[in-house]
Amino acid sequence: MSDAVLSIRGLSVEIPSRSGTVKPVDGVSYDIRAGEILGVVGESGAGKSMAGNAVIGLLTPPAHIAAGEIWLNGTRIDTLKGEDMRRLRGKQIGMVFQDPLTSLNPLLSIGDQLTETMLTHLDITRSEARTRAIAALEEVGIPGAAERIDSYPHEFSGGMRQRVVIALALCAEPSLIIADEPTTALDVSVQAQIIALLKRLCRERGTAVMLITHDMGVIAEAADRVAVMYAGRLAELGDVRDVLTAPRHPYTFGLMASTPLASQGKARLHQIEGAMPRLNKVPEGCPFNPRCAYAQDKCRKAPSPQIADRAAACWFPMTAEKVS
Amino acid sequence: MAELPVKAAEQSRLRVFLDSDVFYMFRKSPVAVVSTIVFATLVLAAVFAPLIAPTNPFDPASLNLMNGFTGPMAPNAFTGESFLLGTDDQGRDVFSTILYGMRVSLFVGVAAVLLAMVLGITLGLISGYVGGWTETIIMRTADVQLTFPSILVAMLIFGVAKGITPVEYRDQMAIWVLILAIGLSDWVQFARVVRGATMVEKRKEYVEAARLIGRTPYAIMLRHILPNVLSPVLVIATISLALAIIAEATLSFLGVGAPATQPSLGTLIRIGQGFLFSGEWWILLFPAVTLLTLALSVNLLGDWLRDALNPRLR
Amino acid sequence: MSLISVTSLSRVFDVSKPWLNRVLERRPKALLTAVSEVDFEVAPRSTYALVGESGSGKSTIGRMLVGLLTPTSGEVEINGVNLATERDADKVDAIRSDIQMIFQDPFASLNPRWRVRDIIVEPVVARGGDATGLAEKLLEQVGLSALDAGKFPHEFSGGQRQRICIARALSSEPKLIVCDEPTSALDVSVQAQVLNLMSDLKDNFGLTYVLISHDLTVVQHMADRIGVLYLGRLVEEASPKDLFANTKHPYTKMLLEAAPRMDGFGREATLPEGEIPDPINPPTGCAFHPRCPLATDVCKAERPKMRTINATRVACHLAE
Numbered sequence: 001m002s003d004a005v006l007s008i009r010g011l012s013v014e015i016p017s018r019s020g021t022v023k024p025v026d027g028v029s030y031d032i033r034a035g036e037i038l039g040v041v042g043e044s045g046a047g048k049s050m051a052g053n054a055v056i057g058l059l060t061p062p063a064h065i066a067a068g069e070i071w072l073n074g075t076r077i078d079t080l081k082g083e084d085m086r087r088l089r090g091k092q093i094g095m096v097f098q099d100p101l102t103s104l105n106p107l108l109s110i111g112d113q114l115t116e117t118m119l120t121h122l123d124i125t126r127s128e129a130r131t132r133a134i135a136a137l138e139e140v141g142i143p144g145a146a147e148r149i150d151s152y153p154h155e156f157s158g159g160m161r162q163r164v165v166i167a168l169a170l171c172a173e174p175s176l177i178i179a180d181e182p183t184t185a186l187d188v189s190v191q192a193q194i195i196a197l198l199k200r201l202c203r204e205r206g207t208a209v210m211l212i213t214h215d216m217g218v219i220a221e222a223a224d225r226v227a228v229m230y231a232g233r234l235a236e237l238g239d240v241r242d243v244l245t246a247p248r249h250p251y252t253f254g255l256m257a258s259t260p261l262a263s264q265g266k267a268r269l270h271q272i273e274g275a276m277p278r279l280n281k282v283p284e285g286c287p288f289n290p291r292c293a294y295a296q297d298k299c300r301k302a303p304s305p306q307i308a309d310r311a312a313a314c315w316f317p318m319t320a321e322k323v324s
Numbered sequence: 325m326a327e328l329p330v331k332a333a334e335q336s337r338l339r340v341f342l343d344s345d346v347f348y349m350f351r352k353s354p355v356a357v358v359s360t361i362v363f364a365t366l367v368l369a370a371v372f373a374p375l376i377a378p379t380n381p382f383d384p385a386s387l388n389l390m391n392g393f394t395g396p397m398a399p400n401a402f403t404g405e406s407f408l409l410g411t412d413d414q415g416r417d418v419f420s421t422i423l424y425g426m427r428v429s430l431f432v433g434v435a436a437v438l439l440a441m442v443l444g445i446t447l448g449l450i451s452g453y454v455g456g457w458t459e460t461i462i463m464r465t466a467d468v469q470l471t472f473p474s475i476l477v478a479m480l481i482f483g484v485a486k487g488i489t490p491v492e493y494r495d496q497m498a499i500w501v502l503i504l505a506i507g508l509s510d511w512v513q514f515a516r517v518v519r520g521a522t523m524v525e526k527r528k529e530y531v532e533a534a535r536l537i538g539r540t541p542y543a544i545m546l547r548h549i550l551p552n553v554l555s556p557v558l559v560i561a562t563i564s565l566a567l568a569i570i571a572e573a574t575l576s577f578l579g580v581g582a583p584a585t586q587p588s589l590g591t592l593i594r595i596g597q598g599f600l601f602s603g604e605w606w607i608l609l610f611p612a613v614t615l616l617t618l619a620l621s622v623n624l625l626g627d628w629l630r631d632a633l634n635p636r637l638r
Numbered sequence: 639m640s641l642i643s644v645t646s647l648s649r650v651f652d653v654s655k656p657w658l659n660r661v662l663e664r665r666p667k668a669l670l671t672a673v674s675e676v677d678f679e680v681a682p683r684s685t686y687a688l689v690g691e692s693g694s695g696k697s698t699i700g701r702m703l704v705g706l707l708t709p710t711s712g713e714v715e716i717n718g719v720n721l722a723t724e725r726d727a728d729k730v731d732a733i734r735s736d737i738q739m740i741f742q743d744p745f746a747s748l749n750p751r752w753r754v755r756d757i758i759v760e761p762v763v764a765r766g767g768d769a770t771g772l773a774e775k776l777l778e779q780v781g782l783s784a785l786d787a788g789k790f791p792h793e794f795s796g797g798q799r800q801r802i803c804i805a806r807a808l809s810s811e812p813k814l815i816v817c818d819e820p821t822s823a824l825d826v827s828v829q830a831q832v833l834n835l836m837s838d839l840k841d842n843f844g845l846t847y848v849l850i851s852h853d854l855t856v857v858q859h860m861a862d863r864i865g866v867l868y869l870g871r872l873v874e875e876a877s878p879k880d881l882f883a884n885t886k887h888p889y890t891k892m893l894l895e896a897a898p899r900m901d902g903f904g905r906e907a908t909l910p911e912g913e914i915p916d917p918i919n920p921p922t923g924c925a926f927h928p929r930c931p932l933a934t935d936v937c938k939a940e941r942p943k944m945r946t947i948n949a950t951r952v953a954c955h956l957a958e
Contacts, residue, residue: 188852188893192898193909193910216900217898221899221905259830260833260853269830539764
């Protein structure tokens with residue numbers, strides 16, 4: 001915990017609703033170190049975005065943090081409210097959302113948005129902020145930054161807008177960036193450019209990155225470590241190469257096997273039967289047990305084990321024999 | 325081939341509604357429940373007026389001029405009869421006149437809104453779906469109409485209608501002309517909202533799927549798009565009803581609405597106004613309070629409905 | 639005989655500002671060429687994939703195939719019938735029931751106010767056919783339960799809704815189904831289920847698919863032939879094996895290089911240059927030349943024609 005930029009311990013988020021309490025995040029723990037990119041992977045409804053929202057304090061009521069701790073650079077932040085949280089956001093944590101269209105204020109020029117953010121969080125003059133803003137735009141690869149700094153978001157293409165969003169997220173020099181599906185709305189070729197940009201900038205500045213996505217290919221290329229989420233819980237956590245090439249949790253194994261690439265040459269794709277449970281109807285014991293080909297009695301009765309790093313939340317993790 | 329399983333009893337649309345989030349929010353909102361109860365009570369009272377009202381105030385044979393100007397609950401000096409809310413100058417029981425007056429007010433209000441809805445939804449669907457010149461013509465007509473205050477439009481229609489009907493029929497026609505006038509001045513907001521919603525739904529893939537199999541634009545508008553644009557219409561209809569009732573009352577108050585032989589609440593207020601300063605306050609007050617309660621309950625219900633149906637607020 | 643024959647297909651959209659604005663601001667008309675002179679053929683019982691990024695025209699071609707849009711020039715013939723120009727109403731009707739489409743967004747492709755049963759049998763009932771028990775039978779075939787027929791779409795998940803869309807597409811017993819990004823909105827594990835279902839149905843019913851997608855891995859798995867589109871033009875067409883192993887067109891190479899790979903740990907890919915150009919003012923000659931590492935003067939001046947090299951068709955001056 002000492003050298004981790006972000007440390008989440010036993011985080012649980014609850015949403016009371018008409019049909020019972022829904023737990024989109026249930027006892028999740030992981031760390032992110034400086035300069036490291038942690039990929040948080042999961043399918044829709046797995047709760048990966050909720051965890052990110054909880055960290056930055058953007059949970060919409062009635063969703064609230066029910067348990068656990070969030071530590072940022074040695075300070076506890078889940079208990080912060082109002083003004084303190086607002087100062088933290090933007091200064092220490094930057095966010096990159098999925099849709100560049102709605103992430104930028106359409107009525108302000110991008111120069112204004114950048115300088116406004118910088119002036120709020122950094123102690124510099126307005127002209128210095130503007131100089132830095134132009135430099136930031138150049139760094140993210142916007143051609144002709146000095147001329148385009150006064151343009152409006154709608155005058156840019158989707159890929160360019162996302163670059164501006166990244167510039168905005170980094171301009172106050174945060175120690176953590178939370179990127180929630182930053183490339184899902186973009187074309188393949190633009191996606192590659194944005195991912196490369198994010199990787200380069202964060203490594204250069206030593207910024208920790210939480211990269212939330214459902215695209216395993218992006219995780220493979222961009223992330224150092226990966227956390228796999230299922231039905232609100234952490235299924236597996238570890239080095240990206242280990243987890244993707246030799247997954248230990250049956251869900252991760254099934255997920256990797258069902259990608260079209262893994263079934264090259266075969267007529268049918270490997271499929272996991274059934275579907276992820278709705279968060280208000282999570283089965284007892286291990287949440288994956290109804291769909292698991294290797295489920296045993298213990299899986300149905302006892303809750304899945306808590307995991308330390310480089311482990312799977314499974315009583316009977318996959319081994320080489322099972323795979324073959 | 326194996327036997328297909330027996331069809332499970334599927335949920336009727338009523339069941340779906342009762343289970344829905346909207347109905348749940350309704351049950352939890354005191355404003356919604358109270359205003360619905362009040363409105364329902366008034367409507368029932370109006371519908372069953374002949375059974376509830378102690379007298380029929382518009383049957384000249386049952387009236388006794390000597391009963392005139394009796395105060396509420398006070399026995400009449402001449403005949404000894406007492407009336408719940410007093411009597412007016414002709415000896416009519418105010419309570420009964422209110423019940424019958426509500427009938428007219430509600431009938432005109434509901435009919436006018438229905439007319440506006442049918443006209444507005446049809447024109448809105450067509451202009452939204454077909455687009456092009458049709459849309460331009462309809463919408464510009466709507467814009468032009470909106471530049472005139474609706475009361476003046478209603479008075480204009482009323483005046484024209486009055487001019488072309490022979491004198492003997494005028495009183496009978498008054499109600500229908502009133503409905504026409506208020507309905508025709510109100511269709512624009514329905515048309516606009518439906519047009520906007522239609523343009524959104526038109527782009528969705530289920531409409532493309534219907535076009536794909538060769539369904540006519542008429543079938544698509546009626547069977548596919550219409551059920552999906554009714555939600556905002558419901559909100560506007562409720563608030564329109566309140567406004568239509570008040571519009572009718574205004575026109576009647578000005579003397580260009582329901583005649584004294586078939587008075588609405590507005591007519592009663594007009595009549596009562598003449599007696600306010602000579603001390604017979606009850607002839608004005610009670611119809612006014614009834615009108616206020618009626619319009620307010622519908623308005624509150626409409627307001628609640630708009631918030632409940634707004635997907636962004638959920 | 640091919641089931642689908644597309645010849646020199648083009649589609650232009652007029653996206654000019656209203657006449658008054660144009661006069662006052664002195665702007666020219668803005669014409670967006672979404673599809674430009676595309677030719678291809680699809681053999682019966684095969685899967686033909688159209689791959690491209692945004693602005694490639696793949697969705698527009700899909701809609702022209704099923705008759706939702708009419709071509710500006712060129713022809714689409716399905717089983718010899720040209721939907722856009724055919725006058726004989728019976729022929730048109732017969733062909734319409736042979737063509738169906740599955741859409742990308744499982745949430746917008748089902749009418750939220752209709753019951754599932756009515757949605758599925760609409761293609762049959764709208765023509766006056768008898769649909770007793772049809773919905774229930776189809777639901778079982780796509781992996782749902784016959785008891786789901788009375789429910790409403792909002793009671794189903796994304797993957798389940800896509801199955802309902804497939805059931806609807808099957809109800810009129812079509813020969814051709816155009817699938818517009820059928821699994822793009824679905825998670826990986828659900829995608830696997832839906833793709834497997836589509837393969838099974840194809841074998842059982844002898845269907846022909848035109849699969850529109852931006853995901854090269856899906857297309858590699860499902861297609862018999864792949865056509866790559868760039869800015870409305872067909873730049874390469876080959877079998878999956880040839881396309882991935884013997885890529886001929888620089889754009890396809892760029893696409894394959896840029897696509898994130900699951901074995902690409904820490905990969906520093908050669909990044910694509912620039913962005914997709916404006917379709918209202920496309921580059922002269924070959925549309926890809928501003929971004930192409932191999933571009934020469936010929937590429938700037940002349941638009942390349944489609945050539946056949948072995949079993950691949952490619953539109954590039956320099957390919958061999």
